[in-house]
Structure formats: structure tokens, C-alpha cells
Amino acid sequence: MSSHSSAPAALHRPSIALTIAGSEATGGAGAQADLKTFQQLGVFGIAALTCIVSFNPKDNWNHRFMPLDAEVIADQLEASFAAYGPDDLDTVKIGMLGTPATIGTVAQALQARPSKNLVLDPVLICKGQEPGAALATDAALKNQILPLATFVTPNHFEALSLSGMEAIDDVEDLKEAAQRIYAISGAVVLAKGGVRLYGPDAVDVYYDGGTLEVLSSAKVGEAAVSGAGCSLAAAVAAELAKGAATLDAARTAKEFVTAGIKARVSSHAPFDALWQGGVR
Template identity: 55%
Template sequence: MTTPPVTYVIAGSEATGGAGCQADLRTLQQLGVYGACTLTCIVSFDPKDGWNHRFVPVDAQVIRDQAEATLADWSPASVKIGMLGAVPTIEAVRDILTEAKLPNVVLDPVLICKGQEPGAALDIDTALRTEVLPLADVLTPNKVEAQILSGIDSLESVSDFGEAAKRIAEHGPGAVLVKGGVDTPGDHAVDVLWDGTELVEFSRPKVGEHRVSGAGDTLATGISAGLALGQDLHTAVEHAKEFVTAGIGRAMAGNTPFDVVWQGRAA
């Protein structure tokens, strides 16, 4: 009987398939890890409104019901948390993590969708900081999220990424990986990990100069997969960085104004 490790994904659904739980489950499949998913929200782009997001949260009790079913069936070796997007959702996920005491929790802190009410960002930011960040083993903010969570007005260099990672870690997560990615100055995409003891840089040549949808999801889920497979954190980040860089190199173009990561095999 096949017995791959299980990663429990708590994330939103993105209708085109480029990001969210769809990207997470493809990543896990490619890396040899079984993925189970609890949906937190449903996001669909609006092609008639500049491809803004239409965001619908899943009822908090439905989130709890999904978790109950999943955790009665499986004992996850890691957890990947993506978009939560609403305070009741954050509170439900806090309860799930607290009650189940799940290992290797990787949180990709998506704070707000393009198209949501701007006022929602502050409430979500506050709830995420106080309720879920302290329960995460690894946090993977992008540059904008790192600025918000660290309180640093501008991140312009790799050393700034490191300082932001240290400040964010004061909120409780065991390790913080600031994803500089394509926003890193120069010709390399650099992510900086603060593991609680030292700063470590993970650098690869940039593949183009534009953001690719699903890249952040793929990187965070790749880390979750590595941890589920028994890798140490540095190795998991290194392998995930290689995987997402290859996926960006194989990016798919649809009719949206942005490309999406392809986690599958090269044609």
C-alpha cells in the first residue's frame, strides 16, 4: 500500500486554477506528497473590471466541518495555510490549529485581495498577527506583506528583507522567509530566511521581470512538502526555490494580463 506523507492545505479556491488550493495541490502531487484541502474562500477574477478579485468567504462553521473530516481521516505531517481573508475565518483556523496541535505549520500571509474593501486590510492584518502568526512554524510573506507585518516603510535591499524577517519573527513564528522574488534589486530573485538563529539567502537568476501568478503559493507549498518528507528547513526552502524557479520558467499564458506558474513537467 502506498503511504506518502500528507500535507493539510487550508486555502482559498482561485477559479482559473493558477493560484490558491489548485496550485497547492498540483505542487504537492509533483513533489510526492498527498494533499488534503479545506477551502476558506472562493475567489474569481472579474474580466469586466480589470481582473479584480471577487471574494466570497466560506462560512466559519463550514471551515470547521471540513477540518473535522480531514483530521479524522489523516494525520498530516505538515500544514500549508494560504488566503484566509476574513476575521471569522482567521478565528476558525486559530481554533483548528490550537485544538489539533498540527506540526510544521507554514503560513503564507495573504492579507487582502485586489478588489476587496481597503478597510478590511487593517482588521485582517490585526487578527492575523494576534491569532495565527504565533501558531506558525514558518511564515512566507512577500515584499509588500513583509512591509506591513514588520512596520518597515520601505524594503529596498536584501539586508532590508533580513531586518523585516527578524522583526516579524518577534510576533511568534519560528522562522520567517521574506520572498524578495522579482522585486529584488538586480538580476537575481533573492529570498531571505531568518530561522531564529541566522539569516540565510536563497538566490536564483530572475526568470523575467514580472510577477507570475501562483509563484508564492508554489514556494510555500513546496516548503510544506519538504518538511512533510522529513527535510530540515534549509533544505526544504532550497528545494522549493528550485521547484518554483523551474515552474516560472515554464509559465503558462492565458487571457489574463499575467502568466501563471506551471508545476507540471516541461512539454
């Protein structure tokens, strides 16, 4: 009998990813969706919350938006980055930040501790905000967070805003938007057409400055599903944390979200939620 037989097997250390995002109380989107996505893809997920979003069933399910204090956000990031060094934690996914104060706090922390992979889901407008506040938040996000991103996943509305285009009506427009966003940010772009573009397929466009690829899958209904955008960006982040190339991460994320939309969860809310376990 070998003298080594009682030695414990080498422990597998999962890749780690941090999401900086809001909490969404019905579980379909935000940090809840991100953490479920990380877990499903075999990544150890940690979260720093930026705000609390709770839909209001008494007011047509509109957003109730409560930002967290900037110091509380800074404290969470300090703890996360102290617990996991740059070699352990090199991938960050950013979701809803929500206010210029939050954006400034997060930008400062990320500049002090750069990450190899910084995946930005550029949530520009929170429906619970006044238009003036929303525009100030948009400007802060574009000026302070977008330049730090290595990968950005704008939806149809966000692609319009970031690209400065008048309209995105078809795949050719979406390609142009992706290329424009890459030109201003230097980040790899996965521009989401989703159900917004006419036709039988949900189409997203990947562009990294060299490769331009259309990722397409048959639409699953014509209604947007809560958590699809969050989960797509989180899946990209999870794959990058595991060492995948950016195009492979985009393809895997697209498959993951398509499966999650097919397996979506309905509730008494007027929208369905993506189920991250759909890939099983």
C-alpha cells in the same frame, strides 16, 4: 518456490499535507496551486477551502471575493482531522483566509489540533475587499494565526507589514525584515524579494534564529507570476511533511518555483501562471 511469493508488497504510504486556502478559478494560485505542488513533490494533498476567488475579466481582472460560511470551513477541518490522525497529518499550509470570522474558525481548529509543521503564507490583503475590512483581517491574522505558525513566507508587501519597516529596498533590508519577523513570531522565515527588489536576481532571505541565508536565482522576467507565492509555501510544506530540515525545504522550494516560473503558462488573463510541472 518461496511460500511468501504471493504476499503483496508492502504499500508505500505517502506523507500527507493539508492546505487551508481559497479556490482560484483560473488554476494559477490558491488551493489548486497547493494541491498540484503537493502532488508534484510526492505528497498526498488534502484541502479545506476558505473562499472562492474569481477574477473578473469584465473589470480589469480584479478579484471577486466570496468567503465560505464559517461552519462550512469548520466542517471541512473536522472531517480532515478525523480522517487523518496527528501522526498521519502533521503538516498544514495556510493560504488566503480572507475574513476575521474565517481566521477565528481556523485558529480554533488549529489550536485544538496542533501540527508539527504549520506553514503560513500570510496573505494580508485581498484586492476584492474594502480597505477597512482588509485591515481587520490583517490584525486578526497577526494576532491569531501568526503565533501558531512554525514557518512563514511573506512577500515584499507582507514583510513590510509584519516587520513594521518603512521600506525594503535591497537585500540588507530584507535580511533585517526576516530577523524582525522571526523575533515577533518565533517562526522560521523565508522573506521573498522576488522581482520587487532591483537587480538581476530574484532574492529570498531565510532566517531561523541562527542561520541567515540568501537564496538567489536569476530573475525570469520582471513580472510577478500567479501562484509563485502559493507554490513556494506549499513546496516548503511538502518537504517538511516528508521530514526535510527547514533550510533544505526552503532551498528545494526555491528551485521548484524557479523551474515553475520558467515553464509558466500564459492565457488571456494579463498575467502568467506558474506551472508546477516545470521541475520535470
